Amino acid sequence: MAFFAEMRRRNVFKVALLYAVGSWLVVWFVGAIKPDVPLPACASTFVFTVLAVGFPVALLFAWTYEITPAGLKKAVDVDQTQSIVYKTGQKLNAAVAVFLVLGVLAVFGQRLLPKFEFLVPGVPEGDAPVSEQAPTEIRSLTLDNGLKIIVWPDHDIPNVVLYTFVRAGGRNEYPGITGVSHFFEHMMFLGSGEPDPGAFDTKMETAGGANNAYTSEDVTVYMEWFPRSALEVIFDLEGDRFENLATVAEVVNSQREVVFSERRSAVDNNNFRKLAEQMQATAYVAHPYQFPVIGWPSDIEAWTEEDLINYYRTYYAPNNRTVVVSGDVTAGEIFELAEEYFAPTPAQEPPPPIRTIEPEQQGTRRIVVEAPAQTPLLHMAFHAGSATDPETLPMSLLLNILTAGDSSRLHRLLVEDEGLALSVGGYQDEGFDPGLAYFYFTLPPGGDPGVVEQRVLGELQRIAEGGVSDAELAKARNIMLADYWRGLATIDGKAEALGQFEVFHGDYERLFSLPDELAAVGADSLRDVAAKVFRSSNMTVGVLQEATPEDGE
Amino acid sequence: MKPLRLGCLALCACLAAAVSAAQGVTLPAVHHVELENGVSIVLIEKHDVPLIGLQAVIRGGAVSDPDGQAGLSSLLAGLLEKGAGERSAADFAEAVDSVGGSLSARADLESITISGEFLARDADLMIELLASMLREPRLDAAELTKLRDRQINLIRAAKDGDLRRLVPYYGSAFLFTGHPYGSPVFGDEASLANINHRAVRGYYEDFVGADRLIIAVAGDFAADAMAEKLTAAFADWRAAVAPLPEFEAPQAQTSRRILLVDKPGATQTYFWIGNVGVAIGFAQRAELDVANTLFGGRFTSLLMDELRTKAGLTYGASSLLVRPSKAGSVAMNSYTKTESTVEAIDLALSLLQKIHLEGFPDDLITSGKNYILGQYAPDFETAEQLAGQFAELAMLGLDESFVNDYGDAVAAADGEAIRSVIGDVYPTLDNLVFVIIGDAELIRGDIAKYGPITEMAITEPRFAP
Numbered sequence A: 001m002a003f004f005a006e007m008r009r010r011n012v013f014k015v016a017l018l019y020a021v022g023s024w025l026v027v028w029f030v031g032a033i034k035p036d037v038p039l040p041a042c043a044s045t046f047v048f049t050v051l052a053v054g055f056p057v058a059l060l061f062a063w064t065y066e067i068t069p070a071g072l073k074k075a076v077d078v079d080q081t082q083s084i085v086y087k088t089g090q091k092l093n094a095a096v097a098v099f100l101v102l103g104v105l106a107v108f109g110q111r112l113l114p115k116f117e118f119l120v121p122g123v124p125e126g127d128a129p130v131s132e133q134a135p136t137e138i139r140s141l142t143l144d145n146g147l148k149i150i151v152w153p154d155h156d157i158p159n160v161v162l163y164t165f166v167r168a169g170g171r172n173e174y175p176g177i178t179g180v181s182h183f184f185e186h187m188m189f190l191g192s193g194e195p196d197p198g199a200f201d202t203k204m205e206t207a208g209g210a211n212n213a214y215t216s217e218d219v220t221v222y223m224e225w226f227p228r229s230a231l232e233v234i235f236d237l238e239g240d241r242f243e244n245l246a247t248v249a250e251v252v253n254s255q256r257e258v259v260f261s262e263r264r265s266a267v268d269n270n271n272f273r274k275l276a277e278q279m280q281a282t283a284y285v286a287h288p289y290q291f292p293v294i295g296w297p298s299d300i301e302a303w304t305e306e307d308l309i310n311y312y313r314t315y316y317a318p319n320n321r322t323v324v325v326s327g328d329v330t331a332g333e334i335f336e337l338a339e340e341y342f343a344p345t346p347a348q349e350p351p352p353p354i355r356t357i358e359p360e361q362q363g364t365r366r367i368v369v370e371a372p373a374q375t376p377l378l379h380m381a382f383h384a385g386s387a388t389d390p391e392t393l394p395m396s397l398l399l400n401i402l403t404a405g406d407s408s409r410l411h412r413l414l415v416e417d418e419g420l421a422l423s424v425g426g427y428q429d430e431g432f433d434p435g436l437a438y439f440y441f442t443l444p445p446g447g448d449p450g451v452v453e454q455r456v457l458g459e460l461q462r463i464a465e466g467g468v469s470d471a472e473l474a475k476a477r478n479i480m481l482a483d484y485w486r487g488l489a490t491i492d493g494k495a496e497a498l499g500q501f502e503v504f505h506g507d508y509e510r511l512f513s514l515p516d517e518l519a520a521v522g523a524d525s526l527r528d529v530a531a532k533v534f535r536s537s538n539m540t541v542g543v544l545q546e547a548t549p550e551d552g553e
Numbered sequence B: 001m002k003p004l005r006l007g008c009l010a011l012c013a014c015l016a017a018a019v020s021a022a023q024g025v026t027l028p029a030v031h032h033v034e035l036e037n038g039v040s041i042v043l044i045e046k047h048d049v050p051l052i053g054l055q056a057v058i059r060g061g062a063v064s065d066p067d068g069q070a071g072l073s074s075l076l077a078g079l080l081e082k083g084a085g086e087r088s089a090a091d092f093a094e095a096v097d098s099v100g101g102s103l104s105a106r107a108d109l110e111s112i113t114i115s116g117e118f119l120a121r122d123a124d125l126m127i128e129l130l131a132s133m134l135r136e137p138r139l140d141a142a143e144l145t146k147l148r149d150r151q152i153n154l155i156r157a158a159k160d161g162d163l164r165r166l167v168p169y170y171g172s173a174f175l176f177t178g179h180p181y182g183s184p185v186f187g188d189e190a191s192l193a194n195i196n197h198r199a200v201r202g203y204y205e206d207f208v209g210a211d212r213l214i215i216a217v218a219g220d221f222a223a224d225a226m227a228e229k230l231t232a233a234f235a236d237w238r239a240a241v242a243p244l245p246e247f248e249a250p251q252a253q254t255s256r257r258i259l260l261v262d263k264p265g266a267t268q269t270y271f272w273i274g275n276v277g278v279a280i281g282f283a284q285r286a287e288l289d290v291a292n293t294l295f296g297g298r299f300t301s302l303l304m305d306e307l308r309t310k311a312g313l314t315y316g317a318s319s320l321l322v323r324p325s326k327a328g329s330v331a332m333n334s335y336t337k338t339e340s341t342v343e344a345i346d347l348a349l350s351l352l353q354k355i356h357l358e359g360f361p362d363d364l365i366t367s368g369k370n371y372i373l374g375q376y377a378p379d380f381e382t383a384e385q386l387a388g389q390f391a392e393l394a395m396l397g398l399d400e401s402f403v404n405d406y407g408d409a410v411a412a413a414d415g416e417a418i419r420s421v422i423g424d425v426y427p428t429l430d431n432l433v434f435v436i437i438g439d440a441e442l443i444r445g446d447i448a449k450y451g452p453i454t455e456m457a458i459t460e461p462r463f464a465p
Helices: A002-009 A012-033 A043-064 A085-112 A180-189 A199-206 A228-243 A249-268 A271-283 A297-302 A305-315 A331-341 A392-403 A409-417 A449-466 A470-487 A491-505 A508-520 A523-533 B002-020 B072-080 B089-098 B120-135 B141-160 B167-175 B189-193 B197-207 B223-234 B285-296 B302-310 B338-358 B362-374 B383-396 B406-412 B415-425 B440-450
Strands: A065-068 A071-074 A139-142 A148-153 A159-166 A210-215 A220-227 A321-327 A365-370 A377-383 A423-428 A436-442 A539-545 B031-034 B040-045 B051-059 B102-107 B111-119 B213-219 B256-262 B268-276 B317-322 B329-337 B432-438 B453-457
Touching: A002 A012, A012 A043, A012 A085, A043 A065, A065 A085, A139 A331, A148 A331, A148 A491, A159 A228, A159 A491, A180 A210, A180 A220, A180 A249, A180 A305, A199 A210, A199 A228, A199 B362, A220 A228, A220 A491, A220 B362, A228 A331, A249 A271, A249 A297, A249 A305, A249 B268, A249 B302, A249 B329, A271 A365, A271 A377, A271 A436, A271 A539, A321 A491, A377 A449, A392 A409, A392 A423, A392 A436, A392 A449, A392 A470, A392 A508, A392 A523, A409 A423, A409 A449, A409 B089, A436 A449, A449 A523, A449 A539, A470 A491, A470 A508, A470 A523, A470 B051, A470 B089, A470 B111, A491 A508, B031 B223, B040 B223, B040 B383, B051 B120, B051 B383, B072 B102, B072 B111, B072 B141, B072 B197, B089 B120, B102 B120, B111 B120, B111 B383, B120 B213, B120 B223, B141 B189, B141 B197, B167 B256, B167 B268, B167 B317, B167 B329, B167 B432, B213 B223, B213 B383, B256 B440, B268 B338, B285 B302, B285 B317, B285 B329, B285 B338, B285 B362, B285 B406, B285 B415, B302 B317, B302 B329, B302 B338, B329 B338, B338 B415, B338 B432, B338 B440, B362 B406, B362 B415, B432 B440, B440 B453
Parallel strands: A148 A321, A365 A539, B040 B213, B256 B432, B256 B453
Antiparallel strands: A065 A071, A139 A148, A159 A220, A159 A321, A210 A220, A377 A436, A377 A539, A423 A436, B031 B040, B051 B111, B051 B213, B102 B111, B268 B329, B268 B432, B317 B329
C-alpha cells in the first residue's frame, strides 16, 4: 500500500489521467480532420502507436521526476518537506479540466464547423456545386495546366474509382490513321514502359487495383478501380503514363497484333459488328464518324511512330482531359495528389476543331453485307442530334418506347405478335457532333428483312403522325429514372456519370437536373422529333445475310 | 505535408502490414424470416439510393432437366415472365416496364433465379408480380411455342456472333458428357425441340414450391414492413412434390480427347482446355483463388502476360473455375488467328506445366492477394449485389463466414499451400479435354498431335456429339 500511496503522492495517477484525457483529445482531433486533410492512410495508426508507447514512458517520468521551484529533479533527491507535489497536483487537475472542456467544445464545435480545411493552408478547397440538386460534398478544381478534376466522396466501401476522359476518339482521325485513338488505349495499358512494358499493370495489380479503358467516336476513357490504400500508387502511375508514354517500335508492333486479334473477334467474326461497321461507313459521307473506332485493317498495319507521337502530344495534353474521382476519399487529398502528379505536365495548344458538318442526306441508302449467317440481320439508322441537342432527350424517351423491354412497341409487334424478329434493339449516339438514331433486328432463319423494314417504318410513321400516349411517356420516363438511380448506386457509376456530363454537356451539374428535365418533356416533343428524324430520305438500311448462289456458276 | 508523410510511411509500413493488410468484407446485418412452409427470407436495409434489389431462387435448375430435354428449366423460367394470374404476357411486361422496373427469370445449373430491381416506391407492385409469377404462372401453350422457337433461333444467332460467349458451353458439354453438368443450361437446338407443354407444366408442378424458395431483398425499405409483405404473399404457398435429383460428382478425364468444331471461313481459332475441377465448398478456396488469379484471372496473369502482352497472339486469355455444389470445371480459354493456332495452344500448355513445376514466387503471391482483396468490396456495393450474394449463400447452404472470413483466409494463404492446391486442382498435361472451334480444314492436321479428335460442324444442333 505504501507503494500506491507514494505513487499517489508523486501524482502518477493524475499524470495518467491527464495523459488519457490528452490522448483522447489528440485521437479525436486526428479523426475529426481526417476526412478533410490529406493525411496518409496510416496516420491514425501512427498517432495511436505513439500515444500507446508514450503512456508507460510518461508514468515512469512522473514517478522518477518531480517539479521543484528549482526545476526538474529526481524525486528521490527532493527533500519531502520542500516538495510542491501537492501544487503540481492541483495544476494537473486544472489541466485535466481544461482538456475536458476543450474536448467537449471541440466535439460540439465540429458540428458547427463542417469543414476543417481552413486549418491547412495551401490545400485547395475546390469549387462546390452551384445548383441545389447537386450533392454538396462534390468538389471540382482546375489545375494551372488546364486539367479539371472532379471529386465525389462516398465512403460506403473502402474503394476508389478514377476516370480519365480524353477528348479524342474516332472523330479526330483521318484516312491513314483510323483506329489510332483506340490503339492509344492499348499503348496506355503499357504505361511509360519503365522499367518494362508490363510494369504499369504489375504495379497497379500488386497494389490491389484494376484498370480498363474504352474508346468511342468522341472520347477515350480510362478507368481505374482500387482500394483506398492504393491512392498514391495510382496517381503516380497515372501521372507517369500521361506524361511519358512509351512508343518504342517493338511495343507498338506487339500491340498491333493484339488489336488485330480484337478486331477479328469483335468485328470480323461477329456479324452484328460487321454490319454496323458498314452502316457507319455508309450513313456518313463527310464527317469522321464514318470511320470504325477500331480502325481499318490497312491503317492498323501502317501508322508510324511519328503519327503516334503527334497524336499523343496533341490529344493527351492535360487541357484536353478531365479526371473524375469517386469513392472513399476527400476532395482535399485528391487535389493535393493531383497537384503533385498531374500538375507538372504542361498544357498544349488546343486540338484543331472538327470542321466538317455532315451534309443533309438526300435519300435512302441501302447496303447488303454477305456473310455466313443462320440468322439474317437488319439495321436501320437515321441522322439525329448531338449530346447537347434539345431533341436528344425526347429521342431517348422515344427509343425507350420503341425498343426497351418486352412491352415496347417494336418488341411486341415484331417478336411477340408476328414472330418476324428474334430480338430488337435501339440506341442513339450522344456525342459532340450530330449522330445516329439506330435500330437493329435479328431475324429468324429465313426471315425477310424487307417485311421487317416495312413494319418498322409503319410504326415510326404512326408515331410521327399520332404521337405517343401519356402512359407510354410515363413508362419511358420511369425506365430512364430507374436507370439513372441504378447508375448512381455505385462509385463507378457516379464517376462515369459525372464525367459524361462534364465532357459532353460542359457541366457535371446537369447530371442532377436530369430527373426534372425528364419530367418536363412533353408528348408533343416526341411526336415532333419522330416527324423530323424518321424520314426515308434520312435513312440508311443495312442487311446481313448469306450470299445467294449466282446463276450460271 | 511531405516530410511528415514520408517519415510516417516508414514507421507505419510494418504496423500497417500487421494490422490492416486484409481488406476483407463484413456482411451487413440482416433480418432472417423462415416461413412455416419452408420459404426462407433474407432482408437487408440499404438507404443510399431509392432502389430495391431482389433475388428469388428456386433450388433445382438445369441439373433436374429430364434426359434429352436440356433447357426445360430455362424455358420454364422464361415462361414465368409470360403471364400470371390476371395478367396476360403483354400485361405482365407492361406492368414491370411501366414503373421502370426489371423482373426477369433465368435458369442456372442448380437453380431458377428471378432477379428484380425497381424504385422503392413500387415495392408493393413488384412483390405482387413476383408472387404471381411464382404461384400462378399461366404457362400458356402458345407462349411456350413462341419462346421455344425463339430460344432455338437465338442459339443459331449466337453461333453467328462473337463465339467467345459460346466456347464454355461447348467445353462443359464435351467434358461432362453423360453427367447432369454437361446439360447446357439454355438447352440446344435439338433438346429444345423435344420439349412440349405437358413436360413444362409437369416440371412446374413437381419441382417448384415454397420449400425450395429463397428470397433475398436489399435496399431502401423498412425490414419489418417488407417481412410482412413477403409473408402475406408466400405463407400459404404449397411445397414442391418431387424430390430433387441426386447425382454423383463427375469423374475427371484421365487421358486426352479433342472436340473440333468446324466453322468454315472463321479467321480465328477459339480454344478451351480443361478438366474436372472443384466444388464451391472446396476447403482451400482462398489458396485456389490466389492461384487462379495469378494463372489466368487478371490482366497481368501468366496466361495474359505470355499470350497477349509478350507474344501478341491474342486479345484475351484466361483461366476459368466453375464451382457448383459438386466438382465443376477448371479450364484455360483463349483465341488466336487461325495461322497461330498451334503456337498459342503450345504456349498455353507450357504455362500449365510451368505452374505445376514451379508454382508462383512469393512476390507474385503477395500481389495476387492484394488484388483479390482490393477488388472484393465492390462485389457488395449495391442493393442488387447484396441480395444476390445472400441468396447465393442461402442456396448453397453456406453461412456468412463464407464472405466474412474470406479476407483473412486470402491474407493467410502461403506459397506452400498454393503450390499444393495447384497440384490438386489443375489438370496435368496428360489428362486434358480440348474444345477447339475454327476452320477445321486449316487446323485439323496441325492439332492432331494433341490427341484423338472428334469433329462436328458448328451448325449441328447441339454442343457436343
